[in-house]
Amino acid sequence: MWYYISSYVGIYCVCHSCLIVLGIITVMDENKEKTLQTEEQENRRTFSRDTSRHTWIGDVDEMGPDEISRTVKRMTQTIPGTEIRSTRMVEKQRKAYKGFITDEEVKDAEDRAEAERRARAEERNARLDMAQTRIYSGLGSGLEDESAQPEEERKPVRVRRTYSINISDGKIRKRLIALAVIFALMLLFDIGYLFLDRSAAGLPGRTESVQKETAEVLAENEELQQTADNLGDYEQLKELRDSWQRLKEQIEE
Amino acid sequence: MAETERTDRRIKISKAGLIAAALLACAILAATVFTVPRFAGVFKEYRGLRQSYKTAQKELTAAEKANAGLSQKVKEMTKMKTDSEKLSKQVFELAAKTEQDIVDGKSNKKICYITLDDGPYKRGQDFLELFRKYDVKATFFLTTANGDLLPDQADISASSVYPDYLRYGHTIGNHTYSHDYGDGGLYSDTGAFMKSVEDQTNFTEEATGGYVPRIVRFPGGSGMAGSRLDEIEDSLRERGYTWVDWTVDSGDSWGTDVANATLIKSNVLDASKEQDIMVVLFHEWSEPTLEAMPDIIDSLRGSGYIFLPLFPESVMVSK
Numbered sequence: 001m002w003y004y005i006s007s008y009v010g011i012y013c014v015c016h017s018c019l020i021v022l023g024i025i026t027v028m029d030e031n032k033e034k035t036l037q038t039e040e041q042e043n044r045r046t047f048s049r050d051t052s053r054h055t056w057i058g059d060v061d062e063m064g065p066d067e068i069s070r071t072v073k074r075m076t077q078t079i080p081g082t083e084i085r086s087t088r089m090v091e092k093q094r095k096a097y098k099g100f101i102t103d104e105e106v107k108d109a110e111d112r113a114e115a116e117r118r119a120r121a122e123e124r125n126a127r128l129d130m131a132q133t134r135i136y137s138g139l140g141s142g143l144e145d146e147s148a149q150p151e152e153e154r155k156p157v158r159v160r161r162t163y164s165i166n167i168s169d170g171k172i173r174k175r176l177i178a179l180a181v182i183f184a185l186m187l188l189f190d191i192g193y194l195f196l197d198r199s200a201a202g203l204p205g206r207t208e209s210v211q212k213e214t215a216e217v218l219a220e221n222e223e224l225q226q227t228a229d230n231l232g233d234y235e236q237l238k239e240l241r242d243s244w245q246r247l248k249e250q251i252e253e
Numbered sequence: 254m255a256e257t258e259r260t261d262r263r264i265k266i267s268k269a270g271l272i273a274a275a276l277l278a279c280a281i282l283a284a285t286v287f288t289v290p291r292f293a294g295v296f297k298e299y300r301g302l303r304q305s306y307k308t309a310q311k312e313l314t315a316a317e318k319a320n321a322g323l324s325q326k327v328k329e330m331t332k333m334k335t336d337s338e339k340l341s342k343q344v345f346e347l348a349a350k351t352e353q354d355i356v357d358g359k360s361n362k363k364i365c366y367i368t369l370d371d372g373p374y375k376r377g378q379d380f381l382e383l384f385r386k387y388d389v390k391a392t393f394f395l396t397t398a399n400g401d402l403l404p405d406q407a408d409i410s411a412s413s414v415y416p417d418y419l420r421y422g423h424t425i426g427n428h429t430y431s432h433d434y435g436d437g438g439l440y441s442d443t444g445a446f447m448k449s450v451e452d453q454t455n456f457t458e459e460a461t462g463g464y465v466p467r468i469v470r471f472p473g474g475s476g477m478a479g480s481r482l483d484e485i486e487d488s489l490r491e492r493g494y495t496w497v498d499w500t501v502d503s504g505d506s507w508g509t510d511v512a513n514a515t516l517i518k519s520n521v522l523d524a525s526k527e528q529d530i531m532v533v534l535f536h537e538w539s540e541p542t543l544e545a546m547p548d549i550i551d552s553l554r555g556s557g558y559i560f561l562p563l564f565p566e567s568v569m570v571s572k
Contacts, residue, residue, distance in 0.1 A: 064369055163271055165264045176264075183278060186285045193288040196299045203302035210309040217316040224323035228330060230462075232420055237333040240422050244340035250559050251347040251362075 035102075266287055341422065345564040352568045353531050365393040365558040366569060368499065370428055370470060371398075372537035373414045375406035379543055381421055392424040392563040393537065394470040397456050398432035405538065412460035420432045424562035427453050428492070432474040443484045450494065452453040467565050469496040486571070494567045495570045497563060499534035500524070505542045506534075514545035521549050525556060534571050 009126045165172065231237065266274070354360035369380060372395045384391055395415070403409045418425050430452035435437055440445045450469055457466045469489060471477060475498050476486050489496055501524040503517045521533055534540045549561070561572060 002478065051489065051571065056510055100307055146369060162265045162267050165266070183281055186281050189292075190284040190288050193292050193295065196292075196295050200295055200299040200302055202352045203306050205298070207302065208308050210306065210313050212318050214309060214313040217313065217320050220321055221316060225329050226321065228323060228327050231327065232332040234326065234330055236420055237330050238386075240420070241333045241337045241348050243390070244337050244344060246388065247390065247559070247561070248344050248347065251344060251351055 258280075262283060296367050301392045306446070309570075318368055319435055325558075328506050337422070337443060340492035343563070345566060348564065349566045350563050352487055352530055356568060361364045361529075361557075363553075363556065363558045364531075365525070365553050366495075366530075366532040366567075367560060367561050368394060368426070368532060368534065368563065369535045369537040369542075370394045370468070371432070373403060373411050373418075375403050375409065376540065376543060377414065377416065377537045380537060380546070381417055381423075383543065383546055384423070385421055387547065389550055389560040389563040390422050390424075392426050392468070393418050394426035394428035394455070395457065396432040396472070397427040397430045397453060412456070415460035415464075416462070419429070419464060422562065424468065424564065425457060425461070425464060426563065427457070429470045429472055429570045430456060432472045439472060440481055440485075441479050443488055446478075446481075446485050446508050447488050448493070448518070449488070451492075462542070467494055468563055470495050470498070471496065474498050481499040490572065492508070495565045495572045497532060497567075497570045499532045500528055503533055503535050503542060503545075505536050512539065512541050514541045514548075515547040518548050518552075521545075522552050525553055525558070530569060532563070 060091075064237050076085060166175075283463060349366065351360055351363060355364070367389065369377075369391060372393050372550055377393065380391075382388075382537075397411065400413045401409070403411055403414070415425065418535075422509055427450055429439060429446070429449040431439060431449045433449075454466055457464060471485075475482055475496065486496070501521055504520045505512045505517050507516075517539075524533075527533060535546075553560070565572070
């Protein structure tokens with residue numbers, strides 16, 4: 001019976017785990033797809049805004065020139081150099097899905113780091129030039145002082161890739177919890193198996209030890225029984241002692 | 254607000270963490286896949302072994318319990334035996350002193366030593382039971398004249414009943430091995446007498462596991478030794494023996510046509526009127542004696558007699 005129960009539990013755990021893993025991967029893929037779509041929309045919106053070729057005027061959810069419906073809001077501003085005020089509809093900023101960092105974001109970060117590095121190099125070169133000028137003009141060497149200072153250590157820009165799982169989605173959260181519980185149960189099952197295996201391995205030795213001890217005690221019991229038999233009957237001994245006691249009292253009277 | 258909070262709930266996990274979690278999950282899965290088909294077998298084996306272990310433990314517990322009980326019993330029995338030995342010594346010391354006081358006229362106590370000769374007989378068991386019932390201790394002078402079988406119960410070994418006499422606190426006396434007091438018998442030669450005494454001592458020692466019968470009763474009485482009495486007494490003394498005759502003959506050996514319970518009883522009770530310390534001669538084989546004994550004990554006890562087994566230090570025992 002235990003065999004069937006354990007087999008069922010094991011198979012159920014394995015199948016369910018696989019399903020859950022597949023489910024999570026699917027959800028992650030969906031999220032990724034959503035992210036890509038959002039990014040695409042963002043790109044289009046940015047293009048539109050930057051070039052100012054398109055301005056959406058109208059109500060909320062107006063269809064744009066790219067035939068994508070957007071949430072928009074009304075923006076009023078004064079045209080520079082004039083006192084004319086204009087109103088335009090701007091797409092409402094929506095938070096892009098941050099589940100995954102995109103290659104472009106990585107590239108941006110690397111570009112920013114490169115730009116910083118270049119800026120620092122230019123600054124240093126400028127300082128070098130200035131020092132050189134000071135030497136030529138006889139004001140002393142400023143290069144040595146400048147060069148004596150160690151160049152600021154360049155720290156490599158590390159971009160840590162992280163995966164973000166949105167657990168605000170109830171379905172994923174529930175599945176994650178279920179997965180954790182199932183794996184915990186499986187772990188417990190494995191630990192139980194290990195415990196049983198260890199105990200089963202140790203039991204014969206313990207049993208043998210107990211049996212040996214029992215044999216010793218039984219041998220001792222046999223000796224004790226023989227001693228008791230040699231001593232006689234318990235009741236008779238008691239009777240004998242009491243009779244001597246009575247006899248003693250009779251003589252002492 | 255709650256909606257906003259919920260939308261912000263995210264779990265961020267690094268790539269290494271994700272790989273580690275996946276590896277852990279794979280390890281657990283692999284372990285489970287390995288475990289499940291073996292679990293039933295291991296569990297069954299474990300159950301069997303556990304059962305054996307529990308059974309062994311139960312046996313050990315039972316054995317230990319029995320051991321504790323036996324140890325306690327042996328301890329108590331040993332103590333009771335030691336107490337009995339101590340008490341018997343005290344009784345003999347007190348008895349010796351009382352006897353002396355009686356002889357000196359300082360005490361009005363009376364002592365009766367019941368002695369039964371020629372055992373062991375099967376009837377001896379009846380005497381033992383009677384004495385146990387009446388709380389009386391006596392002296393049995395045993396012989397091996399009939400070999401190692403009871404004369405009145407040929408299928409019982411004589412040596413097997415020797416311990417019974419000691420079990421009830423009676424004294425075993427030495428009535429020689431052969432009990433042959435006819436012509437050319439014990440009294441024809443001191444050496445022959447002493448050999449018979451020693452043989453009986455050895456037999457008793459063997460039968461009882463070490464008891465040495467130091468009080469000798471001459472078969473037929475010391476008078477049968479005649480002119481050799483002094484020589485025999487010297488030999489007995491040299492070898493650490495004492496001897497005793499009787500002061501009252503119950504008459505149970507006077508012949509089956511003469512001896513009866515009434516005669517035996519009257520003989521003993523009549524003699525008791527004149528003796529404060531008396532050694533009464535009975536015989537273990539005598540049925541009339543067994544019949545008369547309860548009345549004799551009751552009458553003597555009523556007259557103030559204390560029944561004691563003979564002991565080497567008694568004034569009634571020759572040394």
